[in-house]
Amino acid sequence: MSVKKESPVDHRVWGDEAEIVDAALDYAWRRITEAPDPVSGARPAADLALAAGTAVTPGGIGAAAAIKLFDQVLLPATRSQNASTNLAYIPAAPTRAALAFDAVTGAANIFAGTWEAGAGAIHAENEALAWLSGLLGWPSTAAGCFVSGGTMGNLSALITARAAAAASRPRPADGWKIVCADSAHSSIRSAAQAMDVTVVTAPVDRRGHLTGDAVDAVLTSTTGVFAVVATAGTTNAGLIDDLDAIADVCARHEVWLHVDGAYGGAGLAAPSVRHRYTGIERADSFIVDPHKWLFAPYDCCALLYRDPAPARAAHSQTASYLDAIDREVHNPTDLALHLSRRARGLPFWFSLAVHGTERYVRAVERTLTASRLVADAIRADDRLRLLVEPELSVVLFDRPGWGPQDYATWSARTAATGAMLCVPTQWNGATVLRLAFVNPDTDAEEVIATLRTLRQGDEPRG
Ligand SMILES: *Cc1c(COP(=O)(O)O)cnc(C)c1O
Numbered sequence: 001m002s003v004k005k006e007s008p009v010d011h012r013v014w015g016d017e018a019e020i021v022d023a024a025l026d027y028a029w030r031r032i033t034e035a036p037d038p039v040s041g042a043r044p045a046a047d048l049a050l051a052a053g054t055a056v057t058p059g060g061i062g063a064a065a066a067i068k069l070f071d072q073v074l075l076p077a078t079r080s081q082n083a084s085t086n087l088a089y090i091p092a093a094p095t096r097a098a099l100a101f102d103a104v105t106g107a108a109n110i111f112a113g114t115w116e117a118g119a120g121a122i123h124a125e126n127e128a129l130a131w132l133s134g135l136l137g138w139p140s141t142a143a144g145c146f147v148s149g150g151t152m153g154n155l156s157a158l159i160t161a162r163a164a165a166a167a168s169r170p171r172p173a174d175g176w177k178i179v180c181a182d183s184a185h186s187s188i189r190s191a192a193q194a195m196d197v198t199v200v201t202a203p204v205d206r207r208g209h210l211t212g213d214a215v216d217a218v219l220t221s222t223t224g225v226f227a228v229v230a231t232a233g234t235t236n237a238g239l240i241d242d243l244d245a246i247a248d249v250c251a252r253h254e255v256w257l258h259v260d261g262a263y264g265g266a267g268l269a270a271p272s273v274r275h276r277y278t279g280i281e282r283a284d285s286f287i288v289d290p291h292k293w294l295f296a297p298y299d300c301c302a303l304l305y306r307d308p309a310p311a312r313a314a315h316s317q318t319a320s321y322l323d324a325i326d327r328e329v330h331n332p333t334d335l336a337l338h339l340s341r342r343a344r345g346l347p348f349w350f351s352l353a354v355h356g357t358e359r360y361v362r363a364v365e366r367t368l369t370a371s372r373l374v375a376d377a378i379r380a381d382d383r384l385r386l387l388v389e390p391e392l393s394v395v396l397f398d399r400p401g402w403g404p405q406d407y408a409t410w411s412a413r414t415a416a417t418g419a420m421l422c423v424p425t426q427w428n429g430a431t432v433l434r435l436a437f438v439n440p441d442t443d444a445e446e447v448i449a450t451l452r453t454l455r456q457g458d459e460p461r462g
Contacts, residue, residue: 023064024067025103032096032103039085041078042079051073052073081298082439084439084443087447088436089436090263091421092292093439094291094295097351097354098347099297099347104346104350108121108343113331113333113339113341114331114333116326121343122332126143127353128345128352129145129302132288137280138281138304138306142304142305143308143330144302144303144304144335145333146303146344148300148301148344149262149289150263150289151187151190151191152301152337153262153303153336154188154258154260154262154287155194155195156303156311157285157311158188158191160310160314162227163310163313164313165256167310175196175197175198176198176224177200178198178225178229179215179222180201180202181241183208184201184229184260185234185235202214208388210241210246211242212244213245215228215249215250216249216252227255228249228250228255229259230260230283232259232265232280233264233267235262237427238393238436240267244279247280257285258285261288263292263293263438264293264392266290266292267293267393269294269357270368271361276391287303289302294360296351300345312334312335315335315336316333316334363440367438367439368392370393370443374435374448374451375390377448378451385397385399387432394434396432396433398432398433403431404424407433414450420446435447
């Protein structure tokens with residue numbers, strides 16, 4: 001038996017990958033241009049394991065088999081986030097331009113942590129951030145970076161806020177505290193836990209808003225608060241806290257104001273709702289997830305600071321091998337809890353650049369219009385009850401007489417037919433239905449027609 005010896009100077013460990021590249025890029029092209037997005041969803045782990053078999057083997061299975069497995073087994077076992085009938089949680093609706101450029105961004109494999117390595121990409125990301133900063137009404141000296149998601153953005157901003165507080169006063173005996181409403185996103189509690197700080201909740205008013213008075217009461221009676229977190233677009237109900245009054249109170253108490261706009265920050269672009277954000281120009285930090293309502297693919301959160309200096313002080317990592325980094329220039333690494341990073345803002349930048357910001361304005365307004373049409377139809381339907389006047393694009397409603405099981409059955413049936421994905425949530429302690437609109441292709445009339453199935457029969461349990 002002859003053993004084929006590898007040449008010691010053969011550098012081509014991977015062999016010729018041209019065919020593999022062709023197969024993968026061809027697949028990417030087909031998936032990105034596919035329309036409409038297929039409706040699909042998860043399956044049980046054991047069932048999936050059986051269907052998928054083993055792909056990671058000593059010899060490898062080759063590109064054709066791996067792509068076939070992904071296309072026929074793995075991808076269909078994921079929820080199609082982009083389907084225009086997906087109105088559950090916060091769905092997604094990336095432009096095809098952004099999806100295509102995500103592939104380009106991957107192809108270039110840019111290290112976008114430092115200017116020295118990623119200048120061109122960082123310049124473009126900064127241009128996209130500057131558009132957001134302009135919507136906020138912030139000065140041109142504002143700066144930020146893209147991180148993986150709202151959770152990372154909130155954590156990074158709060159770390160900055162605490163470092164800024166700790167630079168000017170001693171740690172309180174009973175520790176540092178964050179003030180927010182109960183309606184704040186769960187990631188604020190996660191951040192507090194990671195930072196070993198306490199969350200003090202302030203009550204919301206009857207409209208579901210955190211108000212200046214409520215924040216003032218907590219700040220007056222509590223010591224050691226280093227940040228107030230207000231939400232611009234609560235995840236569950238799409239409500240915007242009273243930012244203007246909260247900004248007044250934060251200024252008076254000299255406390256950092258962070259605005260979490262992970263979902264609702266996109267509404268800043270829409271003239272019809274822009275007035276709700278008054279006061280945001282005085283926030284110290286802000287996040288918005290372009291992967292939610294700004295038509296970018298996962299994963300993409302824009303983190304912005306009105307003054308980036310405290311963020312640099314809080315986040316710049318030091319090590320002997322990092323001494324060569326030029327700290328006089330814009331290093332995204334210095335502004336959040338990360339070091340290596342992909343240029344995840346590029347797909348968003350590319351889509352903004354090719355389509356123009358006016359189309360973004362139109363797309364956001366279109367989703368707002370669809371949500372208003374659906375809310376109107378619910379209001380006009382004597383079997384249904386609109387629970388909250390929508391401020392953005394989340395619609396909360398119920399069908400009086402129905403209980404949790406009725407909603408679960410209807411939701412599952414409606415998902416199974418592919419008509420719509422609408423899952424129940426809780427509102428004031430009761431099970432209700434929730435629709436979240438972020439996709440300009442969602443057809444309000446189609447949604448309204450599906451909601452008519454909620455009227456059928458007084459005995460929904462069948
Ligand atoms: C979605 C959301 C987050 C968390 O964002 P991720 O990108 O999922 O980490 C934080 N805050 C609000 C208000 C959100 O809607």
